[in-house]
Amino acid sequence: MRSVEETIIEQIRKAAEGVASSEVRLGIGDDTAVLRAPREGREILLTTDQVIENTHFVRHKHPARALGHKTLARGLSDVAAMGGEPLCFLLSLCLPEWARGSWLRQYIYGMFQVAKREKAPCAGGDIARGECFCAALTVVGTVARGKALRRDGARPGDLLFVSGRLGGSELGLSGLLSEASGRSAAVRRHLFPEPRLALGRLLSGLRASAAIDLSDGLSMDLARLARSSRVGAEIDAAAVPLFPGASLEQALHGGEEYELLFAVRPAARVPASAGGVRLSCIGRVRKELGVVLRTAHGVENLEPRGYQHFSGDRNGSRGE
Amino acid sequence: MRSVEETIIEQIRKAAEGVASSEVRLGIGDDTAVLRAPREGREILLTTDQVIENTHFVRHKHPARALGHKTLARGLSDVAAMGGEPLCFLLSLCLPEWARGSWLRQYIYGMFQVAKREKAPCAGGDIARGECFCAALTVVGTVARGKALRRDGARPGDLLFVSGRLGGSELGLSGLLSEASGRSAAVRRHLFPEPRLALGRLLSGLRASAAIDLSDGLSMDLARLARSSRVGAEIDAAAVPLFPGASLEQALHGGEEYELLFAVRPAARVPASAGGVRLSCIGRVRKELGVVLRTAHGVENLEPRGYQHFSGDRNGSRGE
Numbered sequence: 001m002r003s004v005e006e007t008i009i010e011q012i013r014k015a016a017e018g019v020a021s022s023e024v025r026l027g028i029g030d031d032t033a034v035l036r037a038p039r040e041g042r043e044i045l046l047t048t049d050q051v052i053e054n055t056h057f058v059r060h061k062h063p064a065r066a067l068g069h070k071t072l073a074r075g076l077s078d079v080a081a082m083g084g085e086p087l088c089f090l091l092s093l094c095l096p097e098w099a100r101g102s103w104l105r106q107y108i109y110g111m112f113q114v115a116k117r118e119k120a121p122c123a124g125g126d127i128a129r130g131e132c133f134c135a136a137l138t139v140v141g142t143v144a145r146g147k148a149l150r151r152d153g154a155r156p157g158d159l160l161f162v163s164g165r166l167g168g169s170e171l172g173l174s175g176l177l178s179e180a181s182g183r184s185a186a187v188r189r190h191l192f193p194e195p196r197l198a199l200g201r202l203l204s205g206l207r208a209s210a211a212i213d214l215s216d217g218l219s220m221d222l223a224r225l226a227r228s229s230r231v232g233a234e235i236d237a238a239a240v241p242l243f244p245g246a247s248l249e250q251a252l253h254g255g256e257e258y259e260l261l262f263a264v265r266p267a268a269r270v271p272a273s274a275g276g277v278r279l280s281c282i283g284r285v286r287k288e289l290g291v292v293l294r295t296a297h298g299v300e301n302l303e304p305r306g307y308q309h310f311s312g313d314r315n316g317s318r319g320e
Numbered sequence: 321m322r323s324v325e326e327t328i329i330e331q332i333r334k335a336a337e338g339v340a341s342s343e344v345r346l347g348i349g350d351d352t353a354v355l356r357a358p359r360e361g362r363e364i365l366l367t368t369d370q371v372i373e374n375t376h377f378v379r380h381k382h383p384a385r386a387l388g389h390k391t392l393a394r395g396l397s398d399v400a401a402m403g404g405e406p407l408c409f410l411l412s413l414c415l416p417e418w419a420r421g422s423w424l425r426q427y428i429y430g431m432f433q434v435a436k437r438e439k440a441p442c443a444g445g446d447i448a449r450g451e452c453f454c455a456a457l458t459v460v461g462t463v464a465r466g467k468a469l470r471r472d473g474a475r476p477g478d479l480l481f482v483s484g485r486l487g488g489s490e491l492g493l494s495g496l497l498s499e500a501s502g503r504s505a506a507v508r509r510h511l512f513p514e515p516r517l518a519l520g521r522l523l524s525g526l527r528a529s530a531a532i533d534l535s536d537g538l539s540m541d542l543a544r545l546a547r548s549s550r551v552g553a554e555i556d557a558a559a560v561p562l563f564p565g566a567s568l569e570q571a572l573h574g575g576e577e578y579e580l581l582f583a584v585r586p587a588a589r590v591p592a593s594a595g596g597v598r599l600s601c602i603g604r605v606r607k608e609l610g611v612v613l614r615t616a617h618g619v620e621n622l623e624p625r626g627y628q629h630f631s632g633d634r635n636g637s638r639g640e
Contacts, residue, residue, distance in 0.1 A: 025363065026470065031401040031533055032367035034468050037358050043345065046443055047352035048410045048588060052450040081351040090368045091455040123366055130372040136412040136456030138368060147352050150346065212353055
């Protein structure tokens, strides 16, 4: 007789079969996975992220398939922000009673749809029961040696760009929490974010001076990039690309966009779009610390007001 | 003002400073960590394990420092079982209100004591709030190419060995749950398991045919090794090394020993001890499937009865 744990591992192993990789020499089922060393001239990227009930999602509102998608997409987005390529991932699941059976099948299905498309095989993980749902996903990637797009390389005079259009995820979340039914474009945007892997590789080729993915909101993630680089920034409100129906407020502070924010030297040739995703210049890096917003009424401080898990709500004001 | 999340990350970053590594080119604080590729001729090991409240520990019985120790030691034990060396680790924490302040400081202290001793730097992680405590720890290691000690290499005729003395962790857990105070040797054994990294490297040199770490109990982990290798095994009850005060039952089925079980060709020269830890021959691999126990009364089947998270109790009978 198989234990529940072994049945779930078997389920994941089957889903994982569709995403083979010659890099993974030994996958699910031993004490550790074994990976080939990356090919000559490449370094290893490592990132881990959690998806937790009532912190990152509400069980009765977020479909299991979307959560599986997002759990993996978030990790891949971090690899994209470094200009890298995914190699494989590890999945840890802490599962309460309710998150089994068909819910779990949908969750795994959503995750492996992304895994297949992005060619990211599952190399292992850990399954255990617990009192709340918590997924921790680790992505391993590679990047050309010395070419990782870090947060700390922005210099005064650099131009700041974002990919896509902002505010859609926040707008979609409001829609999801209030509506009884319906799947607007914004709700889909919130539920199924796309990691910008091709764009990340392009930026690595363009020698972008710094990059970060927008997970906690433009205002907060830009403040992080600026702080890491020991610089400030000025954003032009009119230049921030808005998702249809989203407000400037949602675009500036809404979380979970998973678009890339990056800085380039003024002479860099940034295309107008990459892989169908538009790239917009929204401002510039300056020497004076702090982030400011230029509007028709003048210049004001842009406080970091993105999502903070420990403040317990969105658009709180607990950032530095 | 710093957010709670940033304060905790700062706490971990400070603890991590004591464990530097030239392999980690970029550690805590960017979208991903960046590691140097392993040196020529080595492959990468990857493992992840969780420590969850009321599944792996009881808050009012298990000290925070011991849990920090065990969270990392479990991952390192998996690397030991493959014959590898740790390179770094990533820590994901899902933290309820109670697991902050001094509890968390003790937890981090316990973890980084192990990290320092085993030279395993922390390269990153993720901190978020949640309703139950759940830690997911990923360890990255390296091993000589093609030399990883897998579970599936045991062959009929091989001798089976275990390190250390068994049953102490189970005995210590009973003591911990029943006693109001007191720290017997068995309780210490349960709270502070030691990853057998030096032994793992020795076994890789000895070309052991298979190895596994004893996390869920000898009966269950031996059944896994035998199943992976498509062989059976016979254990000699009198040869199983008992922790002082532990019963044969506890030695056969008690979990969380983190000793290594390994198979070697009969001609292999296994020393009597390695780094102060005794190595005992406890049986042999046979062609007939299933695991049997030889006692003074004859031969009987040894059912896998170790710890199964989903059965909800120890020594349940949900193994295959």
